[in-house]
Amino acid sequence: MVEMTSDRLFSHYEQLHRRPEPGFSEVKTKCYIKDFLSPYPELKKISEGKMGLIYQYVGRKEEKHHYDLAFRAELDAVEMDEFYGTYYHGCGHDAHTSIQLELITYVCRNKPKLNVLFIFQASEEKYGGAKEVCKFLKDKRISISRIYALHVTSDLYPNFVSINKGDILAAGLTCHLKLSLKNSGHVSNHGDSAASLFSKLVLLSESLDELDCHCRITNFSTNGSHNVSPTEIKFNITFRGKSSDICKQQHQKFLDQLNVEYQNEVIMNYPLLHNNT
Numbered sequence: 001m002v003e004m005t006s007d008r009l010f011s012h013y014e015q016l017h018r019r020p021e022p023g024f025s026e027v028k029t030k031c032y033i034k035d036f037l038s039p040y041p042e043l044k045k046i047s048e049g050k051m052g053l054i055y056q057y058v059g060r061k062e063e064k065h066h067y068d069l070a071f072r073a074e075l076d077a078v079e080m081d082e083f084y085g086t087y088y089h090g091c092g093h094d095a096h097t098s099i100q101l102e103l104i105t106y107v108c109r110n111k112p113k114l115n116v117l118f119i120f121q122a123s124e125e126k127y128g129g130a131k132e133v134c135k136f137l138k139d140k141r142i143s144i145s146r147i148y149a150l151h152v153t154s155d156l157y158p159n160f161v162s163i164n165k166g167d168i169l170a171a172g173l174t175c176h177l178k179l180s181l182k183n184s185g186h187v188s189n190h191g192d193s194a195a196s197l198f199s200k201l202v203l204l205s206e207s208l209d210e211l212d213c214h215c216r217i218t219n220f221s222t223n224g225s226h227n228v229s230p231t232e233i234k235f236n237i238t239f240r241g242k243s244s245d246i247c248k249q250q251h252q253k254f255l256d257q258l259n260v261e262y263q264n265e266v267i268m269n270y271p272l273l274h275n276n277t
Contacts, residue, residue, distance in 0.1 A: 006102065008102065009098050009099065009101075009102045010098075012036075012097070012098035012101050012102070013094055013095055013098040015032060016029060016032060016089070016094035016097055016098060017089050017094045019032070020077030020082070020085070020087040020088055020089045020094075021075075021076065021077060021087060022076060022077065022079065022087055022123075022126070023076040023122060023123025023124070023125055023126040023127050023129060024050050024076075024122050024123045024127060024129065026052070026075040026076055026122050026123075029075050029097070030048070030052070030053055030075070030120070033053055033097065033101065033120055034048075034053070036101055037055065037101070037104065040104070040105070040108045042057055042107075042108040042111070043055045043056070043057055043104065043108065043118075044056050044058070046140075047136055050122065050132065051121065051122050051123075051129055051132035051133050051136060052075055052119065052120045052121045052122040052129065052133070053119075053120040054117065054118070054119050054120070054133075054136070055104070055117070055118045055120075056115070056116070056117055056118075057104075057107055057108065057114075057115070057116040057117075057118070058115050059111060059112050059113045059114045059115060059116070060113050060114065060115060063115070065140065065141055065142050065143065066115065066142075066143045066144075066145075067115045067116060067117045067142065067143070067144045067145070068114040068115050068116065068145050068146070069114060069115075069116045069117070069144070069145065069146055069147070069148070070116065070117035070118070070119060070144045070146070070147040070148070071100055071103060071116070071117070071118055071119065071147070071148050071149075071150060072119040072120075072121055072133075072147065072148070072149045072150060073093070073096035073097045073099070073100040073118075073119070073120050073121070073150045074091075074093040074096050074097070074120075074121050074124040074125075074129075074150075075093060075097060075120055075121065075122050075123075075124075076093060076122060076123050076124055076125050076126070076129070077089045077090070077091075077093065077094075077125075078090050078091055078125050079126075091124075091125065092151070092152040093124065095152045096150040096151070096152065097120060099150055099152075100118060100120065100150060103118075104118055117142070117144060117147075119133060121133050126267070126268075127267060127268070128267065128268045128269070128270070130270070148163075163275065164275055165275050165276070165277050166274065166275065167242075167272055167273070167274050168273050168274065168275055169272070169273040170214075170240040170241055170242065170272060171240065171241055171242065171243050171244045171246070171247050171270065171271050171272040172238065172239070172240045172247065172268060172269070172270050173238070173239045173240075173244070173247035173248060173251055173266070173268070173269050174236055174237070174238040174239075174266075174267050174268040174269075175236065175237055175238075175251060175264055175265060175266050175267065176219075176234070176235075176236050176264075176265045176267050177234070177235055177236070177237060177262055177263070177264055177265075178232060178233070178234050178262065178263040179197070179232065179233040179234075179258070179260050179261070179262045180231065180232055180260060180261040180262070181194055181197065181229075181230065181231050181232065181233070181260065182231070182261070193229070194222055194224060194229060194230040194233055197233065197260065198220065198233060201217065201235075202217060204254060204257055205217050205237065205254070208239075208250050208253060208254060210250075212241050212242045212246055213239055213240065213241030213242070213246045213247060213250050214239070214240050214241065215237065215238070215239050215250060215254075216237070216238050217235050217236070217237050218235070218236045218237075218238065219234070219235055219236040220233070220234070220235040221233075221234045221235070222234070236267070237251070237254060238268075239251055242272065243271075243272055244269070244270075244271050244272070
């Protein structure tokens with residue numbers, strides 16, 4: 001692994017950090033990956049599109065559509081301001097991609113007798129890009145013995161790779177809600193107050209924020225202006241807990257206490273992730 005801590009790995013990181021892009025729009029990021037991997041004849045690109053990029057390395061040919069190992073890196077950035085615009089690589093996906101690029105060069109150089117899949121997945125943060133990857137694998141009848149999702153953390157020593165056993169990532173449920181305030185409009189009207197309603201929603205979310213399931217409201221917006229009270233409130237609500245059932249139960253409790261007309265759209269839903277020993 002010392003070989004992977006090369007100047008080139010940090011060069012990847014610096015280049016990718018300068019080009020943060022939102023989910024399903026990682027055009028420049030994908031171009032960087034394709035340009036870097038183009039000189040490697042050992043690799044074959046088997047998918048390119050909305051969900052990202054998938055490459056295969058075939059070290060043995062006994063089993064068609066089966067891979068001994070797969071590695072997944074993520075491509076997208078989050079909607080936070082930094083030096084480079086509206087988006088920011090604040091979740092380490094630029095590091096994931098950098099590590100995977102150097103891992104690929106290591107495999108191509110050492111030529112193991114294994115079939116390996118390298119997945120560069122789009123849109124981890126917002127739209128659930130992993131579902132698109134899973135659909136592709138299922139449609140192509142691709143099977144994988146072991147898959148490793150790359151992640152980074154600040155509490156590891158440099159030059160080490162760590163694999164945790166047991167529960168490693170909480171179950172998650174994120175929904176986009178749109179609430180309608182029928183009697184609002186011009187500020188002179190005596191209709192519902194969007195600010196008052198939103199404060200109640202925040203208190204409600206805080207009451208559902210428990211040890212086994214955390215609850216957060218994000219991406220709050222309205223259609224109001226300087227002299228018009230909002231007639232519509234939009235926001236995301238996220239539940240992260242010890243099981244999908246707990247997340248669903250807390251979400252339903254939230255919906256049951258809404259006293260206004262609403263539309264509810266599930267935008268991300270994934271189970272608790274567990275590594276066996």
